[in-house]
Amino acid sequence: MNNDFMIEVSDLTKRYAGHTAVSGLSFTVGRGEIVGLLGPNGAGKSTTMRILSCYMPATSGTVRVAGMDVFTDADEVRRRIGYMPENNPLHPEMRVREYLKFRARLKGMARKHSRERVDVVTEQCGLTDVSKKIIGHLSKGYRQRVGLADALVHEPDLIILDEPTIGLDPNQIRSVRQLIKDLGRTHTVLISTHILPEVEMMCNRVLILHKGKIVVADSPDNLQKLMSGSSQIIAEIAAPQDELRACWEQFAEIEYYDLSPTEGEFHRCALTPRNGMDLRPQIFALARERGWILRELTRNRYSLEDIYVRVTHPDEEGEEG
Amino acid sequence: MQAYIVLTRRELASFFVSMTGYVIIAGALFLIGFSFVDLVVKLQSEPTPMPITELFYGTAYFWLILLTAAPVITMRLFALEKFSGTFETLMTTPVSDLQVVLAKFTAAMMFYMLMWLPLLGCIFILRHYTTDPGVLDIGAIGTTYLGIFLLGGLFMSLGCFASALTRSQIIAAMVSFTMGITLFLLSFLGNQLSTDTGWQMQVLNHLTMVEHMLDFARGIVDTRHVVLYVSLTIWFLFLTLRVVESRRWK
Numbered sequence: 001m002n003n004d005f006m007i008e009v010s011d012l013t014k015r016y017a018g019h020t021a022v023s024g025l026s027f028t029v030g031r032g033e034i035v036g037l038l039g040p041n042g043a044g045k046s047t048t049m050r051i052l053s054c055y056m057p058a059t060s061g062t063v064r065v066a067g068m069d070v071f072t073d074a075d076e077v078r079r080r081i082g083y084m085p086e087n088n089p090l091h092p093e094m095r096v097r098e099y100l101k102f103r104a105r106l107k108g109m110a111r112k113h114s115r116e117r118v119d120v121v122t123e124q125c126g127l128t129d130v131s132k133k134i135i136g137h138l139s140k141g142y143r144q145r146v147g148l149a150d151a152l153v154h155e156p157d158l159i160i161l162d163e164p165t166i167g168l169d170p171n172q173i174r175s176v177r178q179l180i181k182d183l184g185r186t187h188t189v190l191i192s193t194h195i196l197p198e199v200e201m202m203c204n205r206v207l208i209l210h211k212g213k214i215v216v217a218d219s220p221d222n223l224q225k226l227m228s229g230s231s232q233i234i235a236e237i238a239a240p241q242d243e244l245r246a247c248w249e250q251f252a253e254i255e256y257y258d259l260s261p262t263e264g265e266f267h268r269c270a271l272t273p274r275n276g277m278d279l280r281p282q283i284f285a286l287a288r289e290r291g292w293i294l295r296e297l298t299r300n301r302y303s304l305e306d307i308y309v310r311v312t313h314p315d316e317e318g319e320e321g
Numbered sequence: 322m323q324a325y326i327v328l329t330r331r332e333l334a335s336f337f338v339s340m341t342g343y344v345i346i347a348g349a350l351f352l353i354g355f356s357f358v359d360l361v362v363k364l365q366s367e368p369t370p371m372p373i374t375e376l377f378y379g380t381a382y383f384w385l386i387l388l389t390a391a392p393v394i395t396m397r398l399f400a401l402e403k404f405s406g407t408f409e410t411l412m413t414t415p416v417s418d419l420q421v422v423l424a425k426f427t428a429a430m431m432f433y434m435l436m437w438l439p440l441l442g443c444i445f446i447l448r449h450y451t452t453d454p455g456v457l458d459i460g461a462i463g464t465t466y467l468g469i470f471l472l473g474g475l476f477m478s479l480g481c482f483a484s485a486l487t488r489s490q491i492i493a494a495m496v497s498f499t500m501g502i503t504l505f506l507l508s509f510l511g512n513q514l515s516t517d518t519g520w521q522m523q524v525l526n527h528l529t530m531v532e533h534m535l536d537f538a539r540g541i542v543d544t545r546h547v548v549l550y551v552s553l554t555i556w557f558l559f560l561t562l563r564v565v566e567s568r569r570w571k
Contacts, residue, residue: 078415105323
């Protein structure tokens, strides 16, 4: 077995009565990677995570975590995984420290060791101030940290987080993200989310799932490059409209253009170049030559959001094209 | 083993961190108190050769307590965890399904036996105020508690099963209450058919819980009853385990 991979999924299929949640999914995650699982609701993210964490078995296909099969070595795999399900369920009547201790003991840790680990994760997740409080009385951000602390308490190799930042306010999101980023230095992390900037900020690699299949798997940077083939250039130029029109018509490298007047003399030109060339130097040179005033010249980079929308709505794209 | 103990402790503790535990104990205490008053009034009017425990059982509050408390104690066990999602965090730790089922059942049993402790108090009050030491038959008290324990086992396992079936505590309580009442009423079906001597009658005779408990209260331990309750308890725990496992093949 190749031990470089933390997760190896091959040809994973999960069928529920009546519908297929995941079909023929294959991917690998290396040790120490932070991988983001993206996809619209119902794409099969949670199902995949539940199978990985041995909550339920796959209909067919094999899943290995750290070289062990999740079906035959379920107990050993569970010991190596820290899993936080969607909505982060906790026992609201317990106190934070009591809950973490209970979970550590449940995961088979010795009393003394569990006490030490609870101290460590309490500190790590910033729960020291609230460790004696009842979980039901905590704010959502703190509860999320309790869930994270629970996922970490038994020193797992792999951390699986299902939508860890959902329902948090921006400050809380920021601190939870930072926490996850820090975890990525020492652990392998698999997170699912629909918040795209999150993935761009945290992950080394993105898997976009759609209708139970992987449609894109690459790093956020590579995806950018992949998509830039159809990037646009925006130029705001002060010049008579007719002159601009005539100029763009003659410009061989420009496939389409769009003009719209803004305040004063300025016009906003959206230019789509052929073959994804970067025409900014040429446009600047042109403006200088003709004495136009150029106040903005940018290249529209496709954000992950565009990629996401594009790959998860291939039907609509098809109709347009 | 560690997981089993840790889980049992948490389950038992959860009765006492919320109101439910105290409400159930208070309700049971109230009804036991009633039967105690009933008993004292009876004892005042006429002397009787029956042991105290049988007199207690004769007040019929016993069944009221058993039939109503069992669903309330057990309804939470699985249904709440499934509803709140903690079932998923529980099942992704290295614990087996069997450990989970047994831990929940054990905690429910422990709480149930705790609920019956006030009865001992009543018996000791009687002993304190009588001059006749024969009033208190330790053996009969022991067998009464054995009966309470065995019947409790059946009703708790029934409750576990009902709770594992659903995400709603209300539905769990209703299902276990209905099944419990049905089992209880089988005792009276036997009386209705008393002229009949066929096999149906024989089967029903083995299922008359009212008579079984009367035996225990008199101080009689019939192994047939013990075997019946132990095997029914195991049967319902087995069913519960199958339901818990069913997420794997559903």
